[in-house]
Amino acid sequence: MPRTYNDLSPLAERLAPLLYQHRVDGPGMADLSCILSDNPRLLVIMNHGPALGPAPALTAFLQSVVMAGGGERVPFGVTWRGFHRLPGVRDLASMLTQSSRELDVEDLVARLTDGPFNDCCIMPEGELCNVGNGIDVQPFMSNRFAEVAARAQVPILLVAHTGSENLAQTLPMPDALTPLATLLPRRLRQTLSETGVVSMPWLLSGRVPQLGMACQLMQAPLSVADLEGEDAQQRLAQAGFHVRAQLQRLVNRLSLKVEAL
Numbered sequence: 001m002p003r004t005y006n007d008l009s010p011l012a013e014r015l016a017p018l019l020y021q022h023r024v025d026g027p028g029m030a031d032l033s034c035i036l037s038d039n040p041r042l043l044v045i046m047n048h049g050p051a052l053g054p055a056p057a058l059t060a061f062l063q064s065v066v067m068a069g070g071g072e073r074v075p076f077g078v079t080w081r082g083f084h085r086l087p088g089v090r091d092l093a094s095m096l097t098q099s100s101r102e103l104d105v106e107d108l109v110a111r112l113t114d115g116p117f118n119d120c121c122i123m124p125e126g127e128l129c130n131v132g133n134g135i136d137v138q139p140f141m142s143n144r145f146a147e148v149a150a151r152a153q154v155p156i157l158l159v160a161h162t163g164s165e166n167l168a169q170t171l172p173m174p175d176a177l178t179p180l181a182t183l184l185p186r187r188l189r190q191t192l193s194e195t196g197v198v199s200m201p202w203l204l205s206g207r208v209p210q211l212g213m214a215c216q217l218m219q220a221p222l223s224v225a226d227l228e229g230e231d232a233q234q235r236l237a238q239a240g241f242h243v244r245a246q247l248q249r250l251v252n253r254l255s256l257k258v259e260a261l
Helices: 005-019 029-038 054-067 090-097 105-113 126-130 145-152 175-183 186-195 232-260
Strands: 020-025 042-046 075-077 119-122 156-162 168-172 197-201 208-218
Touching: 005 020, 005 054, 020 054, 029 054, 029 208, 042 054, 042 145, 054 119, 054 156, 054 208, 105 119, 105 145, 126 197, 145 232, 156 232, 208 232
Parallel strands: 020 208, 042 119, 042 156, 075 119
Antiparallel strands: 156 208, 168 197
């Protein structure tokens, strides 16, 4: 039986004080109750932050949905496919994604079109969270979430978080290690060459002092007709670029609010 936000809430309540000290609600969070009420299904696109960023961000988002009256909604998500294969991590991945296997585009469309599920959460930066400063939204590993939104006819809820960058140390890529970068996957290698910075998980800083959260509703940037033309891939890329730009603006606005406190 799929779990609701209410079902997951006790776990979030236990994790929250271990992950961050204070939560700051930024742009859009006051509208979350109306957004949930008006939209029975949503595709949630969240910035990843550093590798450990999803832990406090998802915990706070889950609590926010419950507080906004959406506790009976049923969420599911997409995570790195390797998590479904790793002993010990596999059960956690199944709980978070509400699936025992990796979900493809057809699965996502089906779940958002029919059945008990309401919200699908995706962090499109994927493994590129391992580079950069944790604030800059890295290129998306895939733009097909835009196809999911178009085919399922659901709006996109952008969710931004800041503060989790404290869970990483940014290190310049040493010249001596540059030859080793050729062993990395192409997308990761390319992004690393552009940023020149490696993001290393870091727990010695303790809990996140202030975790900022913001959200913004936007309509799907594509139509089904856009997916049927010869330029469908180009349109997908443009849609992904647009969503990434909007998400970065939301992150920037949130950062300014948190810094002003």
